[in-house]
Amino acid sequence: MDLRQQHELLYRMDKTDSFMDRLKGSAAYPLRAQSIEILQLNVTRRCNLCCRHCHVEGSPEQTGELSRENMEACLRVAAIPEITTLDITGGAPEMHPRLEWFLKEAAGIGKRLLVRSNGAILLEDPYRRYLDIYAETGVEVVLSLPHPLRERTDRMRGTGIFERIITAMKELNKRGYGNSETGRILNLVHNPVGAFLPGSQQALESEYRSRLRQDYGVEFNSLYCLTNCPVGRYLDFLKRSGNLPDYINLLKQSFNPEAVQNLMCRTTLSVGVDGRLFDCDFNQVLDLSLSDGTPAHIRDFNYEKLSRREIVVRSHCFACTAGSGSSCQGALE
């Protein structure tokens, strides 16, 4: 679905009761950033997989990647004291040709460093080496595993992918990942495989832990539960399956005013493949630029201006305020 279609569809679903109207009725209006603690980089939308829920529509056909120059700008920004975390996502970050160099540089800065991997790619040449690179640089690995049951995950990500993720987890476990004593952190991400909200993070984490331990003998540290945002391929699924109106209604009904205070965009800045800045990964996909008057590119980073910017919101923002809330770090509460 092209960008114009996505915007039209979302507008049609949300003409009367916009997210902005809800905000106006809450103490959080106008919604502003309160800091920038997390710098999230989308280094490439290229990916070896083509998952049905991917909001960036990652696939082998995608082109473009964060340039060396922009990466260097990111490293300079990451070094400022306010930033605590460098969060690398894609696509499959491993498919960025300079990821290894970047990780080593980033590890030198001494901030929390995490890479969001699809797991399956870690069994493929020439990406296999990242198993060791991750362990050496001590990077936190975040694997997307939509469901602890093979059939459900394969339905979303492709046949055989579940097995490959499990194998990748075993490899990471061998390197000390997922063991609370080594300090090597392996977290998993859950996305609902369908048109419903994630259950409680605590219940799902214990479900994942017991199934994965019992059935496959693999370990992880924490589970992050993410609500699927109605953009990209997931929006497409909602429309084709006739679930779109119900899903949008569900998100709206589940609006939780308390989640607004903790929205991750209030402490995060998202860098696109071309170095442009966004309030979050979803706004990046929808090409919603930062609000007027704030620097638009990583090379023009200005903490003072960016850390107090007004957040650009649309109806897809209901995904992050539904129920207990959702962010790239999991449920908000």
Added chain:
Amino acid sequence: MDLRQQHELLYRMDKTDSFMDRLKGSAAYPLRAQSIEILQLNVTRRCNLCCRHCHVEGSPEQTGELSRENMEACLRVAAIPEITTLDITGGAPEMHPRLEWFLKEAAGIGKRLLVRSNGAILLEDPYRRYLDIYAETGVEVVLSLPHPLRERTDRMRGTGIFERIITAMKELNKRGYGNSETGRILNLVHNPVGAFLPGSQQALESEYRSRLRQDYGVEFNSLYCLTNCPVGRYLDFLKRSGNLPDYINLLKQSFNPEAVQNLMCRTTLSVGVDGRLFDCDFNQVLDLSLSDGTPAHIRDFNYEKLSRREIVVRSHCFACTAGSGSSCQGALE
């Protein structure tokens, strides 16, 4: 309850439909031993506890113990090739003043050697040393733990006993017990805490394992499920609580002809505190001597005669044929 009262009560409950009648209707009549593989010794009825289900009515007040001379006779019998297992029970076997000596002698024979302990005694002086003696002699430890929940076990065994059994398990775990790789075996025994039958051994074992591991971090090898036999203190409970007729009916209704073939008395010989021989521990309590013409004392042991003896049965035998069956080694199937 004295012996006469027990016999009277059982007779009153089972005038019309005796166990013998059921046997006569099955292929197993007359019920004969087929071998003697297990020599079970009740070395003393003395015990530091006074559990509500104890069929031998063990308590600190009980007197008498297997004499040195009879113990030596047992060792000679245990050495014959047909016998595979020496099963030491009580009371609390640790309260027998010569248990240490006996275990070391018995270990020398090279047969499977197991001790049924109440666990709690292993934290008390001077019995604490048996933790190490068991580990040194490699004896299999069988602990009675009626229920994986504190409140239920304490109800049956006395307040605080659950905690002490758990502590004893931790001590045994430290010595390699309950770890499938060390060969040191720690098995648990489940008895229903009340007037009902045990559930499936598999389901209960998994229930015990997950609760004990999760709540206390202790491990064991296998769980044996035993049906409570309506003799001794358990018979007393059934009568006082008004459960006796229902329980006897339940046992009869649950009669499983297949369990008869595998009855443990068919491969076991039970030695009483005075050296007398019985078909099982329950017959020993009820003072039901072996059938006519068979040697009555361990010093007169004769494999030929004893291994083909006819088993003495009464209505309490329904406890061993109920459902999936029950024996000192757990469910029969």
Added chain:
Amino acid sequence: MSQQYYEKDDLQDFPNIAEYASEQGEKFFEYYDRATSAGKLTEREKSLIALTVATVRHCPYCIDAYTNKCLSLGVGHDEMMEAIHVGAAMVAGDTLVHATQMRKIVKKKEM
């Protein structure tokens, strides 16, 4: 014959209910055994579900059978009671959610 409809001995008659229609009765038992024995759900989980349905359906025979089954499986009193509370809350809830139909009619009909 007793003056009580519900006698404790009735439960012991359960194995005999194939009488008068044996073929269907036997098929029922096959189904019942398969449905209530361990599969993807454990015996414990199924027994808690069965106990809850037994109470929701007010079947004294089934309550007796599954209370005993839960005891036999070492299920805690608190677990049994929590399961029955789920049943009770659902019965209250499924009643109250139907108030929506009453409220829809009220709102349509009244001036």
Added chain:
Amino acid sequence: MSQQYYEKDDLQDFPNIAEYASEQGEKFFEYYDRATSAGKLTEREKSLIALTVATVRHCPYCIDAYTNKCLSLGVGHDEMMEAIHVGAAMVAGDTLVHATQMRKIVKKKEM
């Protein structure tokens, strides 16, 4: 107003059922939330019990709510279906066990 008694939008009305009797309604919600949230039993176990009761009681609203809840909790299709089979077997069973009462009367009355 639609020509259907059961409309999907009715379920969205569930939070409003305190209307017309708010005090009782609010107490109900407090009870319902407490009874159906994790305690000695997990959310997963309670959701499977609730789904079973919902089907046994033929409440389409509750079936919708708890199917979604089970999906949200990552419960397998096979687990959901096995739970419903326990419900179905119990309903069949609690019906058939009452045949005992019919059979007792038959046996008493007939010559």
